[in-house]
Amino acid sequence: MEFQEKLLFNNNFETKSNVDEAVHQLLLHQLENWELAKKNYTGLNSILERSFKYDGFEIKVQFNPERIRSSAAKVDQKSISERKCFLCSAHLPIEQKGLLYNNRFLILVNPFPIFSRHLTIPALQHRPQQIESDFISMLDLAESLNDYAIFYNGPKCGASAPDHFHFQAGNKGFLPIESEFKRIQSNKTNHTLKSKNGQICFINDYLRKLITIESADKVYISETFNSIYNTLKGFFPQEDEPLLNILAYKENEKFIIQIFPRQKHRPDQFYAEGEKQLLISPASVDFGGVFITPRKEDFDKITANDITDIFNQVSLDTNRFAELEQNMQSLKDFNNYNKKSII
Numbered sequence: 001m002e003f004q005e006k007l008l009f010n011n012n013f014e015t016k017s018n019v020d021e022a023v024h025q026l027l028l029h030q031l032e033n034w035e036l037a038k039k040n041y042t043g044l045n046s047i048l049e050r051s052f053k054y055d056g057f058e059i060k061v062q063f064n065p066e067r068i069r070s071s072a073a074k075v076d077q078k079s080i081s082e083r084k085c086f087l088c089s090a091h092l093p094i095e096q097k098g099l100l101y102n103n104r105f106l107i108l109v110n111p112f113p114i115f116s117r118h119l120t121i122p123a124l125q126h127r128p129q130q131i132e133s134d135f136i137s138m139l140d141l142a143e144s145l146n147d148y149a150i151f152y153n154g155p156k157c158g159a160s161a162p163d164h165f166h167f168q169a170g171n172k173g174f175l176p177i178e179s180e181f182k183r184i185q186s187n188k189t190n191h192t193l194k195s196k197n198g199q200i201c202f203i204n205d206y207l208r209k210l211i212t213i214e215s216a217d218k219v220y221i222s223e224t225f226n227s228i229y230n231t232l233k234g235f236f237p238q239e240d241e242p243l244l245n246i247l248a249y250k251e252n253e254k255f256i257i258q259i260f261p262r263q264k265h266r267p268d269q270f271y272a273e274g275e276k277q278l279l280i281s282p283a284s285v286d287f288g289g290v291f292i293t294p295r296k297e298d299f300d301k302i303t304a305n306d307i308t309d310i311f312n313q314v315s316l317d318t319n320r321f322a323e324l325e326q327n328m329q330s331l332k333d334f335n336n337y338n339k340k341s342i343i
């Protein structure tokens with residue numbers, strides 16, 4: 001099936017067009033015409049949630065059995081090559097409709113939601129999950145979808161389709177990191193790099209390691225992201241892409257980008273057996289402050305210490321994080337770029 005047959009509207013939505021309204025129409029349409037979506041979005045109303053308080057921030061835990069597909073997804077090459085890609089237009093469920101975005105992406109309703117409004121945004125082409133050349137698309141989406149936070153899961157960082165490039169988006173106001181951000185930034189930042197165009201913060205006292213970029217200038221953000229990406233790539237030359245998760249949203253005319261550099265795909269608890277097992281495969285939503293447990297037993301038994309331990313295992317280690325910080329401070333290109341911008 002050609003992607004044109006999946007479109008709810010015939011037009012292409014561009015960065016500056018009113019995409020929020022069209023997405024609203026898409027959600028209404030899918031909830032009315034797609035039984036699976038209707039069932040799973042209605043099911044969110046009765047979902048169980050717990051909350052753990054830490055020093056100035058919180059982590060929520062959501063029991064969401066439908067997410068087992070994602071948490072336990074087999075993402076090794078053999079398993080991937082043996083299944084039909086579920087993000088290619090040709091294999092989308094018959095009821096699924098979407099919006100064409102910038103002639104390169106389809107905006108779809110995610111039928112297995114975590115958020116009360118949850119989107120999957122695959123590229124039209126079947127190509128690998130690699131952010132480097134498409135980071136700018138993430139900024140475009142954050143600009144177009146005012147009501148949403150956009151997120152990216154690396155191929156070894158929670159993406160259940162590592163073979164097909166995609167973003168996801170969830171309605172704003174759900175992830176604790178959004179409301180905590182200002183406070184965390186002023187209380188927990190151990191280094192800030194400021195320039196006329198924006199600022200970068202390095203935060204290592206938030207259970208997980210976090211680098212934030214704040215700016216209204218897409219060029220500044222892309223340059224900064226590239227520098228961070230290249231330094232991380234140097235740490236993990238054997239990987240196709242350094243392990244990371246990214247959140248991006250717009251607030252008061254500024255983009256807020258939150259990058260979580262990682263060193264591990266899944267924690268030891270994921271592979272443990274019996275009592276010790278916790279089926280948790282952290283991705284952007286977990287790093288944003290909502291741990292997803294697809295099994296009730298894990299939801300019941302997880303502790304604040306387990307969460308600390310899991311973040312410790314999967315986040316970039318402290319020494320490398322410090323090295324990244326130093327690198328960014330001393331990067332000639334980066335400094336030059338900032339100087340140019342100030343002039």
Ligand SMILES: [Zn+2]
Nearest residue numbers: 085088126164
């Ligand atoms: Zn595909």
